[in-house]
Amino acid sequence: MKRTYAQQPRRYTGRATVLAGVLVALALAYTYPVRVYLNQQSDIARIEAAQQAQRELIGDLTEEAALWDDPEYVKIQARERFFMVLPGESPLVVLVDRKGAARDAGVDPKAAERAPQPWYDTLWSSVQAANEPDRAGR
Template structure:
């Protein structure tokens, strides 16, 4: 198995869980076991202790809390707000135009109905019988030899022509309730004073 060098090139790097083997010193001289123990004693480690005990105590640190809004999220939010503001005016114009179109279509439909009604009336005026009926009805015209009969709906004019006073058929409006009540109180009072 090949040994890996550390990034600085200081020597072989250890993999986790791998026991360290004594590497030959750079000078090429072999190192005895005692020298190795002495060297480890200088560094404050004992070669006789298990690897778990030789490890330095691990400091636990809390992971940094992520920010609520990262830079990308902020830029995205600003872009979305700009797009929303940019589209509000065209959408408002579009909706206004749609309502104008609907109103104009409704007005056009009403005009079509009015035109069809007037066309039907114009077609009626082409008929001779219809013209005769309208002349009798509107202008009280009659054929030669016919006697016209006109019904008057003016009761006052008819009463005047008959020689009857116009107010004879009408009844007088009733007095208000409070006048009636007051007159009955006065009548009761006058009968008491007579006794």
């Protein structure tokens, strides 16, 4: 007796191959529009974030502009920014010139730059400098 074997069914039929080809073509056809759509969505999100930042900036500037309507605020700003004073007041402007202060105190300015002194040593050296006779001969 001769054994017969059943034929193996073919894995891919003609219909399956055509269907796979159509699906690949559709996937490739939709790839570009989906990419454009996603890029547009990211652009929209970026622009909306920029608009929100602009709205916040406009709100902050509006609040600051409202402050300038107050005369007290204007006086405070004039005093701080332009060192203006009311009649009868004496302005006091503190200038920080470490080299000049060291030179006036008789200390080498380069030494004063390298090692800053504590405030009480600076105060004491200024008291001592004020106690010395005027060097300019006045």
